[in-house]
Amino acid sequence: MHPLLILILTFVLLEFAVSSVLSWLNSKWMTHPVPEVLKGLYDEEKYRKQQEYMRTNKRVGWIERLVTLAITLVVLIPGVLGWLDNLCAEWSHSLLLQLLIFFGIYVVASAIISLPFSYYDTFVIEERFGFNKTTKTTFWLDTLKSLLLTLVLGAMLLSVIYLLYSYLGQSFWIWATLVCAIFILFFSLFYSNLIVPLFNKQKPLEKGELREAIEKAAGEMGFSIKKIYVIDGSKHSTKANAYFTGFGKKKRVVLFDTLIEQLSTEEIVAVLAHELGHNKHRDTIKNTVMSIVMVAVNLFVFSLLVDNPELSHALGGKRDHSFALSLIAFSLLFTPIDLILDPIINGVSRRGEYGADAFAAKHGHGEALISGLKKLSANTLSNLTPHPAVVWMSYSHPTLAQRITALLNV
Numbered sequence: 001m002h003p004l005l006i007l008i009l010t011f012v013l014l015e016f017a018v019s020s021v022l023s024w025l026n027s028k029w030m031t032h033p034v035p036e037v038l039k040g041l042y043d044e045e046k047y048r049k050q051q052e053y054m055r056t057n058k059r060v061g062w063i064e065r066l067v068t069l070a071i072t073l074v075v076l077i078p079g080v081l082g083w084l085d086n087l088c089a090e091w092s093h094s095l096l097l098q099l100l101i102f103f104g105i106y107v108v109a110s111a112i113i114s115l116p117f118s119y120y121d122t123f124v125i126e127e128r129f130g131f132n133k134t135t136k137t138t139f140w141l142d143t144l145k146s147l148l149l150t151l152v153l154g155a156m157l158l159s160v161i162y163l164l165y166s167y168l169g170q171s172f173w174i175w176a177t178l179v180c181a182i183f184i185l186f187f188s189l190f191y192s193n194l195i196v197p198l199f200n201k202q203k204p205l206e207k208g209e210l211r212e213a214i215e216k217a218a219g220e221m222g223f224s225i226k227k228i229y230v231i232d233g234s235k236h237s238t239k240a241n242a243y244f245t246g247f248g249k250k251k252r253v254v255l256f257d258t259l260i261e262q263l264s265t266e267e268i269v270a271v272l273a274h275e276l277g278h279n280k281h282r283d284t285i286k287n288t289v290m291s292i293v294m295v296a297v298n299l300f301v302f303s304l305l306v307d308n309p310e311l312s313h314a315l316g317g318k319r320d321h322s323f324a325l326s327l328i329a330f331s332l333l334f335t336p337i338d339l340i341l342d343p344i345i346n347g348v349s350r351r352g353e354y355g356a357d358a359f360a361a362k363h364g365h366g367e368a369l370i371s372g373l374k375k376l377s378a379n380t381l382s383n384l385t386p387h388p389a390v391v392w393m394s395y396s397h398p399t400l401a402q403r404i405t406a407l408l409n410v
């Protein structure tokens with residue numbers, strides 16, 4: 001076996017081990033006593049339901065991880081990707097077309113593998129616990145649309161990156177970063193106009209008590225927001241949410257219809273105050289800059305490895321240079337770096353969440369935010385006692401208990 005393939009397999013197994021240990025730790029922690037600030041959030045029957053929901057998700061999570069691992073090993077060890085790469089080379093003389101065919105097959109195959117899990121999650125688990133609102137038609141249409149979107153956007157981006165590489169050689173990463181940065185900025189600006197309408201309907205929040213309350217509270221916090229939209233989250237799930245998107249003139253607040261249904265006016269205003277806190281602290285801009293820096297680091301490291309024939313050989317490629325195989329080998333070799341970066345990125349994100357909560361509390365919305373978060377948490381049967389290591393590694397938000405404790409101490 002190629003030594004580099006052994007290294008790649010070690011990383012694949014390492015990632016599997018880390019995620020399995022985290023899942024195991026979390027299930028060990030399930031029986032931990034509920035934190036004092038959350039007492040009474042669930043009654044006994046609802047808590048039983050919550051525990052059952054967690055156990056079901058854990059079991060399915062295990063099966064999914066095992067199946068994914070098995071498929072990864074079956075694909076990597078005999079060199080299936082190398083075989084596919086050779087096949088693409090026979091089908092077309094254009095190197096760019098070979099690359100696009102390879103990734104087209106790769107993306108479609110990955111989508112087919114994950115399909116049974118998302119189907120089971122939506123129509124068995126979420127259905128059983130009363131969360132699912134997605135019809136079969138919506139599910140299939142959404143799956144098809146997101147697959148097409150991935151294929152079209154992926155092909156565009158990949159073509160540009162490949163052409164830059166073929167003209168500039170190793171220094172392509174600088175221009176490729178610039179292209180990716182434009183791509184990221186474009187989609188942060190136009191996400192609401194271009195992507196959201198493919199999956200949801202959104203309309204401006206109607207005049208009335210809620211709109212007036214939001215505009216008044218925003219004014220008191222020094223904001224003037226006119227673009228407040230309601231999105232039909234209820235088309236997919238009963239789970240509620242709200243978010244802030246875009247920069248400058250494109251800035252808009254989006255409330256799920258389910259959020260409006262489940263929370264009182266004061267609580268919605270408090271959730272909005274939290275979102276305005278993010279805006280005040282420029283969290284959206286910071287996140288965008290962080291993603292661009294990450295892309296730059298990735299592309300730079302990739303540029304150092306791309307011409308090394310061993311990357312292709314490790315995956316069973318016959319040719320010395322296959323951009324597709326190099327890219328996949330690189331992404332697998334990058335796994336341990338991701339394992340290090342995840343807790344850092346999530347740590348930064350959690351700090352931003354505390355900051356946004358504190359902003360809401362300082363403007364007098366602390367109490368309403370606590371009751372709003374409690375309702376949302378109870379309605380989604382969220383885990384009240386996640387293991388600290390899981391929080392550290394993978395939580396983009398602090399736990400409910402941590403947020404309430406911090407809010408009480410602002």
Ligand SMILES: [Zn+2]
Pocket residue numbers: 274275278353356
């Ligand atoms: Zn937030």
